Amino acid sequence: METLSIWQSLIIALWVAAIMSRSFLGGATLTLRFSPLMTGLVVGVVMGDIAGAMVITAAIQLIYMGVFSPGGTMPSEPSIAAAIAVSVALLGDLTPEAAIAVAVPVGLLGSYLYQFRFFINTFLGKATDRAVESLNHSGISRSVVLYPTIASFLLFVPLVFIALYWGAPVIADVITTLEGTVFLHILEVVGGGLAAIGIATTIYVIGRRDYMVFFLLAYFISVIFKDLNITMVTYAILGTLVAAIFVLSRNNTATKSSAADSTSAGEFDDDDDDF
Incomplete structure (x- = not known):
């Protein structure tokens, strides 16, 4: 089974960490976090198959249409789901429906990882309290912006890298061996149904x-x-x-x-x- 190289896994992991750390300015971070399209594009560029990656990502995008967060955690993390699912689909030559079935559980696990990021930030908040008490403006900036960003990169880069370099080929190999079986057919049917649910959610949210x-x-x-x-x-x-x-x-x-x-x-x- 073909696998991702170390550099390919590292570049994708750094991109995901940049999104999840909210290091981009303005609303770009939230837009990239809620939408897997840009993550799918990055995966396609890194793996040299932009067209295939965008076809798969477009299907994954359907299940996350209308998903947003007021600032906290979400039930699923689309960027993490897209990074893993698109990589698995390209490695295993999977259909978009099967990729959706992979993206859903990965996105759920990503939400727990994001919650753990909040747990880490509670310890970093003590540095903010000390900086506020001493009226240290540069210290406040570091504790609010720099330290949480570094902590997020230290959290997301290794885990996403491991999931891509060692986990993605294994998942792709398992799904490839199930090709033609009832189990894979079930995954494709479930994936297509989830896309329909995503569209229905969007219509419910914006459909006056x-x-x-x-x-x-x-x-x-x-x-x-x-x-x-x-x-x-x-x-x-x-x-x-x-x-x-x-x-x-x-x-x-x-x-x-x-x-x-x-x-x-x-x-x-x-x-x-x-x-």
């Missing part, structure tokens, strides 16, 4: 009742135009045009309503002047 017609429109358009092999770029352009028409129509309606209200208010004022 008055917007549901657009979900139905998108579904039937994709079914009707399936045989035409239309690309996602074309669908994106059509979606943009439909959204623009909807926004323009709402703006026109709001403008007419405001004008009508102003007219009514003016007439009411004229009546008041008569008294």
Whole structure:
């Protein structure tokens, strides 16, 4: 069974640690943590199969659509799940559905690892207390930013590296040996079902009742135009045009309503002047 090299495993582990340590500035860290797409791209670049990695990552992304965190832990960690599952899928030439079945338990384990990071930060918080008591501004910066980042790298890099270098080939080998069996078929069915659940969750989160017609429109358009092999770029352009028409129509309606209200208010004022 083909395996990842030391450098490949190390680069992917460093990327995951950078995301999980929240070392990127602004909202980039949270976006990368919630979405496995960029992690899948990095894995594809490192392993030399970007196209295959993105196909697999797109399927994994479906189960995490609508997943977010207000700042604490999540039930699953998408970036860790993508790093391991995409690597396993590329090594074992697995289907995206089987990769989803691998990503789910790995993501659950990643959430426990992230919780342990919070446990470590409780000890680092004592350095913050000492720096605050002495009004040491540089010490506060180090204890709040630098020390937790270093601790996260020390936590995530070795464990993710081990999971990639030794664990990924083993998982890929096991799933490859199960090819053609009922067990692998079950994994693929479960993986496809999880993707459907992810889409349903997204619709539940962002699907206002008055917007549901657009979900139905998108579904039937994709079914009707399936045989035409239309690309996602074309669908994106059509979606943009439909959204623009909807926004323009709402703006026109709001403008007419405001004008009508102003007219009514003016007439009411004229009546008041008569008294």
